[in-house]
Amino acid sequence: MPVLEPGVAMPQTVVSPAKVFVPKHAAGMQFELRSCVTSEQKACAVRVVLGSITLPQSFQRIITCVGNVNCSLALDSPPWEKWLQIMVESLGLPRPCLGEVLVLAVLTPLLFCFTACRPGSASSFLNFSSLNQSQAGPRPGSTGAAGSSALPTGEASRNVSDQRSFCLQYQPVVREDLDVVSVRYRLLNGPSVPVHSISPTLLLLNLNTGMDSGGSLTSMSLANATVVACVSAASPVLSLNATQNCSTAFFQGYPLSVSTSSAEAMLIVLYPQTDDWFLSLQLICPKGQGECNAAEAKVTVFAYLTPCFNDCGPYGQCSLLRRHGYLYAGCSCKAGWGGWSCTDDTKAQSVGAQNLATLLLTLSNLMFLPAIAVAVYRYYLVEASVYTYTMFFSTFYHACDQPGVAVMCIMDYDTLQYCDFLGSVVSIWVTILCMSRVKKILKYVLFVLGTLLIAMSLQLDRRGVWNMMGPCLFALVIMIAAWVYHGVKRRHCYPSSWKRWVFYLLPGITLAFIAISVYAFMETNENYYYTHSTWHVLVACSVAFLLPPRDKHKKPWAWSQKLTCRYQICQNDREELYAVT
Known part of the structure; x- marks a missing residue:
């Protein structure tokens, strides 16, 4: 203004x-x-x-x-x-x-x-018998389609006079919604379309519903004659035989051509605009239009809409996004691959790099073994079980999460991801509560209650920030309150040993702080394999340092009795009484 x-x-x-x-x-x-x-x-x-x-x-x-x-x-x-x-x-x-x-x-x-333009229909009546025909016809991509041959000239010459009065021939097409952003177009009069040289044959592919954003429109033609085709939006091309120019007033169409030497042509339109799309087909004779005025070619046409082309290949995943009431489909590429269908390998990782990334993310979880050994040695069996659970599911989740060839999934991906997230948060929860040194009955109640609440929050929002920060902060409050209580009760700092602070607590806190910094500020998609592996190592090592010593009344693991390695003859001194008759 x-x-x-x-x-x-x-x-x-x-x-x-x-x-x-x-x-x-x-x-x-x-x-x-x-x-x-x-x-x-x-x-x-x-x-x-x-x-x-x-x-x-x-x-x-x-x-x-x-x-x-x-x-x-x-x-x-x-x-x-x-x-x-x-x-x-x-x-x-x-x-x-x-x-x-x-x-x-x-x-x-x-x-x-x-x-x-005066349109003409394919027939004077609707062929309802085609609605009951078998669906086991030629599939998209097959080569031996039936009806891919030219008809005799005499049979088609009877319709020449009628065709001259029309500028195009309509073919009825039915839209079948198969799935989300998945549509198949089926011709009512059969899979084959008659194509002439006088007027183009027109097929309407309706994408004007407003719910077909994203996806790929695929059109395939099989023919045994020289036929030119044009796929355009908003309006069809009606003069293919004159100019063979596949363009309308405001839209550059997509040309196709099939002949006896090349009997198959395929077109893939990525993210077609919301509008009525038209497929125009017309027979072209190289020597002149007069020689094929009475000829008719049969062309088999398949047209369908898919959410992602080729299902995004081995290096991508087809994803659906709903925003403002509209549904979009597209490929989410991994391992450096790009493009509409994840086929651009300009920045792709090599197979060796993929194997290295998988080994780093999986084998780094073995650093939980020292923490498990320390927990078992100090009689923290529940904590050791949680660390074992976390190590197992983190290893196989990252083995399943990798793109390309270095992938191994022992169960459903979503299940592995949920178990990995749950084990990670619960491990932090039980470690901090174990450091607080509260009474056992209270500690185990907090273990179970906190695990149930964490499982519920992860189900609501798996990647929420407060799913990890909430339990950590609450457990830290409990630990600080318990340490203050112990310090006031004993009237000196808790833990009281300076060796405990210097050789265990300070190294453990330092490792945990570095791990959080790497996870929050340094981790990106490019260095995920290295930074996340470092996170695994630092967190597992910090747990081994932060676990408190065992209770004083607990003895080290040892056999309570020595086993004897000899036989003993047991003698029964009981007197036996016999009845004398």
């Missing part, structure tokens, strides 16, 4: 927007601007922009008209059933002087002419 200031001239150009509705079956549109004059009866120069001003420049047509000369613009295949925006902007207007207001009207008569 311009700001007007006193004494400052600010020229403004006011554009005059307009729009015209393009009817269905419009083969062309002729735009003409006649004798541009101003209100002072002077010749003027204007610039006319046809198309949306919010879309890229390829969706616009711009012409400049100067003076009284009529200028025109012809648009082939304008978008059907759309409002075409028209903006007329005057060029070269005189600038107002200071304190003056320039009021100037530009008169530009506009003339629009449409060329209508």
